[in-house]
Amino acid sequence: MAQRGEPANERVQDEVRDERRDAARDGVKGEARDGARDEQVEVYRTLDLALRVGEVVLSSGAGTADATATILAVTAAGGLRSCEVDITFTSIAISYQAGPDVAPETHVRVVRYRGQDFSRLTAVDLLVRRFARGDVTREEASRELARLVSAGPPFPRWSSVIAWGVMAGGATLLLGGGWLITLVAFVTATVIELSNRWFSRQRLPAFYQQVAGAFVATAVALILYALHAPVKPSLVVAAGIIMLLAGIALTGAVQDAITGYYVTAAARSLEAMLLTGGIIAGVSLGISIGIKLGLPVAIEAQTIQLANLPIMVGSGALMAVAFAYASYAPLRSLLPIAIVGALGSLAFTLMTRAEFGPAWSTAAGAFVVGLGGYSLGRRSGVPPLVVVVSGTVPLLPGLTIYKGLYELTTQGNLIGIVTLVTAVAIGIALASGVILGEYVAQPIRREARRLEDRLAGPRLVGPRRPVQRRTPRSRSSTRRKRRAAA
Numbered sequence: 001m002a003q004r005g006e007p008a009n010e011r012v013q014d015e016v017r018d019e020r021r022d023a024a025r026d027g028v029k030g031e032a033r034d035g036a037r038d039e040q041v042e043v044y045r046t047l048d049l050a051l052r053v054g055e056v057v058l059s060s061g062a063g064t065a066d067a068t069a070t071i072l073a074v075t076a077a078g079g080l081r082s083c084e085v086d087i088t089f090t091s092i093a094i095s096y097q098a099g100p101d102v103a104p105e106t107h108v109r110v111v112r113y114r115g116q117d118f119s120r121l122t123a124v125d126l127l128v129r130r131f132a133r134g135d136v137t138r139e140e141a142s143r144e145l146a147r148l149v150s151a152g153p154p155f156p157r158w159s160s161v162i163a164w165g166v167m168a169g170g171a172t173l174l175l176g177g178g179w180l181i182t183l184v185a186f187v188t189a190t191v192i193e194l195s196n197r198w199f200s201r202q203r204l205p206a207f208y209q210q211v212a213g214a215f216v217a218t219a220v221a222l223i224l225y226a227l228h229a230p231v232k233p234s235l236v237v238a239a240g241i242i243m244l245l246a247g248i249a250l251t252g253a254v255q256d257a258i259t260g261y262y263v264t265a266a267a268r269s270l271e272a273m274l275l276t277g278g279i280i281a282g283v284s285l286g287i288s289i290g291i292k293l294g295l296p297v298a299i300e301a302q303t304i305q306l307a308n309l310p311i312m313v314g315s316g317a318l319m320a321v322a323f324a325y326a327s328y329a330p331l332r333s334l335l336p337i338a339i340v341g342a343l344g345s346l347a348f349t350l351m352t353r354a355e356f357g358p359a360w361s362t363a364a365g366a367f368v369v370g371l372g373g374y375s376l377g378r379r380s381g382v383p384p385l386v387v388v389v390s391g392t393v394p395l396l397p398g399l400t401i402y403k404g405l406y407e408l409t410t411q412g413n414l415i416g417i418v419t420l421v422t423a424v425a426i427g428i429a430l431a432s433g434v435i436l437g438e439y440v441a442q443p444i445r446r447e448a449r450r451l452e453d454r455l456a457g458p459r460l461v462g463p464r465r466p467v468q469r470r471t472p473r474s475r476s477s478t479r480r481k482r483r484a485a486a
């Protein structure tokens with residue numbers, strides 16, 4: 001009986017052995033599947049962080065090259081190499097391939113909003129730099145980004161409205177107006193901003209907001225002309241046009257065109273043309289109504305005199321600072337913005353006085369703004385885009401646009417078209433001069449050149465050096481290093 005049981009026992013042992021082998025094999029496969037799943041989750045979280053960062057940067061008016069560099073910095077710091085980024089102005093796509101024998105995966109995020117919030121842009125730019133250095137983990141960066149996006153403005157909204165009024169008042173001073181017309185421009189700009197915010201809450205497209213704002217400014221000028229007020233009513237219209245032009249991302253459009261991103265350049269240019277067309281429609285409607293009523297608001301601008309140079313330079317600085325504050329720029333950036341705005345206005349005034357023409361004078365002022373904004377922005381801890389965009393506000397062609405529309409409406413000849421073409425030339429000179437100044441000011445380093453070879457153009461937002469993956473530092477070790485450095 002014992003001899004008969006031995007084969008049965010051996011079969012049982014073999015079955016047990018096979019079951020254990022199968023269980024071990026299944027366990028190894030399960031661990032492999034869990035490991036692959038965990039790796040996939042890591043890839044997804046890194047790409048999701050990069051997409052959300054890119055959305056904030058792109059919606060803030062940054063160029064496509066800057067947004068691409070920032071996204072690649074996040075993916076590289078997260079350990080994902082050889083990522084491909086495609087931006088079409090309204091969407092961002094990232095493609096990642098883990099290996100040559102692995103199918104690539106593509107993640108897409110739609111940019112659903114546009115805003116001029118420099119505080120959010122600065123905070124996200126700083127967050128990307130900290131993540132690239134390894135000061136924060138990806139989970140900490142993701143939570144902080146969610147907090148930044150959902151947070152409200154750093155300043156009260158009513159103070160931003162007042163800042164828009166101050167900017168319009170500074171524009172009238174820059175154009176040679178007195179204290180009374182400055183006060184009228186302040187009140188008019190405040191009304192325009194409040195109405196545009198109400199229209200935004202009603203989800204009215206930006207084009208119609210531009211039409212309404214330009215019409216309000218022209219209507220106020222008509223009222224002043226009808227009342228025979230001792231002011232220059234046309235300056236109110238010019239100030240309103242400058243205020244409405246300030247929110248248009250013209251620099252980003254020209255930057256994309258120069259750096260080779262023609263699809264996004266075309267989209268940004270079309271958006272700028274549409275918004276500017278809204279301004280033209282609103283002003284021309286007001287001028288037409290004024291002519292019907294016998295109220296032709298003529299152009300009255302002051303000839304540039306060197307005796308008025310301090311007022312013009314101070315007005316340029318005031319406009320730049322007011323626009324930056326209205327766009328929620330960090331307070332530490334206001335002094336560099338004032339310096340850049342004053343220097344740009346000084347260069348423009350001197351070139352105009354020397355009779356170089358409006359386009360070349362604007363290009364010279366914009367060059368100074370780009371040259372100083374790139375350096376001062378980095379030193380003040382904010383993206384140069386914040387300083388540059390604010391510094392170019394005093395150079396916007398508000399009075400030239402109104403002059404062209406007035407000539408075209410009242411005289412009906414080619415003189416008005418030539419003046420409007422001059423305004424377009426001023427806008428192009430403004431953006432291209434800024435970018436040229438940034439090219440001259442960018443640091444000449446080996447790391448920067450390596451990045452420029454891949455992404456043409458100076459960085460206005462994002463890192464200037466190629467990012468390598470680094471191990472996040474613990475907070476305790478970081479504190480110990482700071483104590484030792486102190």
